[in-house]
Amino acid sequence: MPVVQQCSDAAERVLTSAQFISEHSSDVSVPEDGVRQAAREIMARMKSTGYSTAEWKKHTLTPSVADDAAIEWIFVVDALNFSFWPTRADRAEQYTVSLDGAAYRGYWSLCAAINRAQREGVAITDAHHYAAMTAEQLAHVFRTDDPDTQEPIPMLDERVRVLREAGQVLVEKYGGRFANMVAQCDGSAQRLVELVVRDFPSFRDEHEFAGRSVCLYKRAQILVADVWACFEGRGKGRFADIDCITMFADYRVPQALCHFGALEYSPRLRAHLEQSEAAVRRGDAPVLLPSGHPWEVEIRGNSIWAVERIRQHILAAGTSVNAILIDFYMWDYAKEHADHMRAIPIHHTRSVYY
Ligand SMILES: Nc1nc2c(c(CN[C@H]3C=C[C@H](O)[C@@H]3O)cn2[C@@H]2O[C@H](COP(=O)(O)O)[C@@H](O)[C@H]2O)c(=O)[nH]1
Numbered sequence: 001m002p003v004v005q006q007c008s009d010a011a012e013r014v015l016t017s018a019q020f021i022s023e024h025s026s027d028v029s030v031p032e033d034g035v036r037q038a039a040r041e042i043m044a045r046m047k048s049t050g051y052s053t054a055e056w057k058k059h060t061l062t063p064s065v066a067d068d069a070a071i072e073w074i075f076v077v078d079a080l081n082f083s084f085w086p087t088r089a090d091r092a093e094q095y096t097v098s099l100d101g102a103a104y105r106g107y108w109s110l111c112a113a114i115n116r117a118q119r120e121g122v123a124i125t126d127a128h129h130y131a132a133m134t135a136e137q138l139a140h141v142f143r144t145d146d147p148d149t150q151e152p153i154p155m156l157d158e159r160v161r162v163l164r165e166a167g168q169v170l171v172e173k174y175g176g177r178f179a180n181m182v183a184q185c186d187g188s189a190q191r192l193v194e195l196v197v198r199d200f201p202s203f204r205d206e207h208e209f210a211g212r213s214v215c216l217y218k219r220a221q222i223l224v225a226d227v228w229a230c231f232e233g234r235g236k237g238r239f240a241d242i243d244c245i246t247m248f249a250d251y252r253v254p255q256a257l258c259h260f261g262a263l264e265y266s267p268r269l270r271a272h273l274e275q276s277e278a279a280v281r282r283g284d285a286p287v288l289l290p291s292g293h294p295w296e297v298e299i300r301g302n303s304i305w306a307v308e309r310i311r312q313h314i315l316a317a318g319t320s321v322n323a324i325l326i327d328f329y330m331w332d333y334a335k336e337h338a339d340h341m342r343a344i345p346i347h348h349t350r351s352v353y354y
Pocket of ligand 1: 055056062081085108248250253332
């Protein structure tokens, strides 16, 4: 049985929070037989595709070279890596950015907008620059260039605020470079997560649930995971405790977890989510779950716990894996099988946390 890294600090708090949420949930559960089935399927698929950190740089829009510029790109993208679901489900309506003849939506529209800005000579990954960019300049960076698309990038005002705040902190405390912050964490992923949630308020993904404070730290953890994956665990991306990082509680991976049977919603929660999806499909407003709503926290916390249970099953089968690779695999799977996922509703929360 491989030794599971003893975690402390941030990731430990996330995993403890996830288990607490799961044990105190009324509308979301992690069925053991679904977890077992999911572990078998995911392990087989990951083995057959040789899924590894090398996948990260294979995406068209992610940096293809692991260097300091890539670290600054990752920071800007993960500072803005939240809330892309469209308020109108018709894909022609969803915020879109085109690059090299391809149209990108969702998370990839953010990457395409950042890459387009770089090509246009905007120093969008230089904290000294983006800390002082105006709302108009950032609106231009995130403009949609598809004449048929009505929808602007969701939460543009929050993105302006979050990016300028992050840039100002980087300039004041780290010479304007996230690479300097990485260097300060002495090769500890947990230390880096701690520094990020300490210094950047918008990464402080913490909530009240069942009378307790819980932390989910989705963007702080994916920020560290993206550096680790970009560098394939070597050099500046080497973190001795990387296996302590948990799944990233977003709105896409829960869909895949439900698809694999490792996450289950109560009939009333399922009905709520389907009602909201139907409204959006009709072109009406979604039935929002406010950030911090018990159902939203249950979906996110149980997703983290489901991936942890899947990870434990795969480790017990003697295969080395961590929550990051399972998460990345599930997220990529959900995107590649969007048609299957359509049968499973996502939850509609507007939040800067994911
Ligand atoms: N749990 C988890 N959540 C992730 C990612 C990523 C991007 N990572 C990829 C990039 C390189 C790696 O190889 C990964 O494949 C984005 N998101 C979240 O999804 C949502 C966007 O969804 P949609 O609207 O459908 O594009 C939004 O909350 C965003 O924050 C991930 O990996 N895991």
